[in-house]
Amino acid sequence: MSQELTLSFVPKGEQRLWRTGTRTKHQLNRNKVRLHNQLKSLLEEAPLKLSSLVSDLLVASARRMLQALAERETDPAALAALADQRLRATSTQLRDALGACTELSPVYRQLVKMALEELRLIEEQIGQLDQEIASLLHQHPDSAQQIIAEVGAMMQSSG
Numbered sequence: 001m002s003q004e005l006t007l008s009f010v011p012k013g014e015q016r017l018w019r020t021g022t023r024t025k026h027q028l029n030r031n032k033v034r035l036h037n038q039l040k041s042l043l044e045e046a047p048l049k050l051s052s053l054v055s056d057l058l059v060a061s062a063r064r065m066l067q068a069l070a071e072r073e074t075d076p077a078a079l080a081a082l083a084d085q086r087l088r089a090t091s092t093q094l095r096d097a098l099g100a101c102t103e104l105s106p107v108y109r110q111l112v113k114m115a116l117e118e119l120r121l122i123e124e125q126i127g128q129l130d131q132e133i134a135s136l137l138h139q140h141p142d143s144a145q146q147i148i149a150e151v152g153a154m155m156q157s158s159g
Helices: 013-045 060-070 077-079 091-097 099-103 106-136 143-151
Strands: none
Touching: 060 077, 060 106, 077 091, 077 099, 091 099, 091 143
16 A cells, blocks of 8 residues: 555645635625525515515515515515516515515514625625635736636536
């Protein structure tokens, strides 16, 4: 049995910064997805059926409704009025889906508020990382495109 150590690649400091920044951004995006799923489950438990009409609870229209809900709005019609006109759901469908808001526990409202605050923070952090990564990589604008063109966007290891 060989006692040799397997050498591993240890990138230089600059590349470690790139990796750390992009990996952290990836993790923040995963946290955003997790938060979306948590929010969806919370609303179903509440029971508010908004997610059955709005596929993405993180779009501006849904956020306005959720923010008003968190701020103690109890009128389903007032919440439905915050929806964007481009939303496929009708005002009547939204009012029906949000009907339980009239008796919604303050605990659910607080949990929605906390989720929206966490979402805002995650998005702010992603924006900051985007700026930092762009700054770190500013001298390599074409490199990523060249690498993807050569190895593909979804490179797989062979082994």
